[in-house]
Amino acid sequence: MMRFCKKCVMPNTRPHITFDKNGVCIACQNNEKKKKIDWDKRLKELRELCEKYRRNEEGKYDCIIAVSGGKDSHYQVYVMKELMGMNPLLITVEDVFTMTEAGKHNIQNISEAFGCNIISFKPNRRAAKIITRYMFEKYGRPLWYVDRLLYTVPLYYAAALNIPLLVYGENVSYEYGGIDDEETYSAREQVFNGVAPDIKLDELVETGVPRDELVYLDAPSREVLNGLDPIYLSYFVEWNGVKNYEFAKKRGFKDLTHEWDRTNHIENFNQIDSYGYLLNAWMKYPKYGHAYATDYAARWVRYGILSREEAVKLAEERDHDLDPKIVDDFCKFTGMSVREFYVALDKLYNRELFELNEFGQWRLKKENVEERRHPKW
Known part of the structure; x- marks a missing residue:
């Protein structure tokens, strides 16, 4: 039988979530801990980290921000560019499905609203079609292919462009419960958090996709990861999806109203x-x-x-x-x-x-x- 958190409605069937003896899930426990955090001190820590990686060279990027164009992406770019004064390069992995009008608008808006360049990674559609159907039918993980790229592509680009500071939004495991629910600023282990777990490439080759079309599906080597400094912005600033939405609307973000x-x-x-x-x-x-x-x-x-x-x-x-x-x-x-x-x-x-x-x-x-x-x- 399922068990449910006594504070929220999250069940114990969520992968890797834990509960205390009183029936309160780890996400609710962490939410209470966050109320005691000195956010001014955390913001100061972020400024110090930014100073470490600020290049102060014309035309040089100080950091990479992984974005989708969503409400949280708008807030991430605001914090890093306008509050921290960094020069960010935005990287997005394009969706393989039909975009909404709001989605089309928002990815353009984030560039225009904050004055940032975006590198857009377009997944191999042939491979995506084959693997997406296979992963749905066999594992019930239809978007494994795209999600895997969302985790790995920014890491590979950060290494290739020699931009160690890579900025993600929230630590999903800490905020909502998951495999690595320890509070940390480092997102270096995020690729192993269970959202898009490793699948042997040999298995994917058997679906008919050539091995050379499976580039980036393997996580970068430990040596590459150790040369990067990926961070969760949610460690440094109080994270609230609704407040991020309210902020993003003021900067041109559109929701699905009337669509x-x-x-x-x-x-x-x-x-x-x-x-x-x-x-x-x-x-x-x-x-x-x-x-x-x-x-x-x-x-x-x-x-x-x-x-x-x-x-x-x-x-x-x-x-x-x-x-x-x-x-x-x-x-x-x-x-x-x-x-x-x-x-x-x-x-x-x-x-x-x-x-x-x-x-x-x-x-x-x-x-x-x-x-x-x-x-x-």
Whole structure:
């Protein structure tokens, strides 16, 4: 049976999350610890780190920022360029799916709003199609290929361009619970955090993708990693996705208002770049019994925006409801029919967590629904 955090709505099925003896998840515990942090002192530490890497040479970049164009990316660039006075080079890994109008606008806006150059890495679409379908059908990890590049490409570019300071947003494991939930400024181990775990290249070659088309899927060598200084900005500044959104709007960021009301989300401003990519976050539902509505409702409880009861209601209403636009775009890219998609999806449901209702739909078992509403520890 699933167990749920007594403060938020996060279940113990989230990979690598831990709970204390009182039934409080590590993300909520860390949220309480953050309230005692001296953020002025942390900002001073960031300034000192920036001074270490500031080149003071015309035309030379001081750091690299990995961006998507999203709300958090806008905030990262603001902190590093306008607060710290650094000259950043932005690097983005392009989405392979159909972009939203908001997504198209935002990646252009981040360059225009802050006056930054962007290097855009376009993934090999042939390899992406083959591997994306394979990873979906076999592992339920449809966006492994793109996510892996999101982690590795900035590291390779930082090494190749000899720009050691590489800036990421939040430490996902510390903020939300995961494999490496220790508080640290260093993001050097991020590529090993379990979001896009290693897959043997021999296995991918067997899908029909030549080995020489799998460049960058392996993490850089330890020697290369040790020569870089990747950081989590969330260590130095108080991280809050809603406040980042409110800031980004003031600098030209657009959300999905009047464009798309996503059935499985509770907001319209996070991960809004494209359609098909959102399958990745939703796939946690058949595998672990929770998806994006739970993720963000839990954060909003920690931010003080929602009560736990309100978060439970949103999770029950939204988590299971996979938006058809996501499915259509995913199938369009991979070449699957919608029927093939749902046949494959049906095999991925965790039978320990789910049962079929009278309409042939997978739903959480009643004991899991009741446990979410009234957690017992």
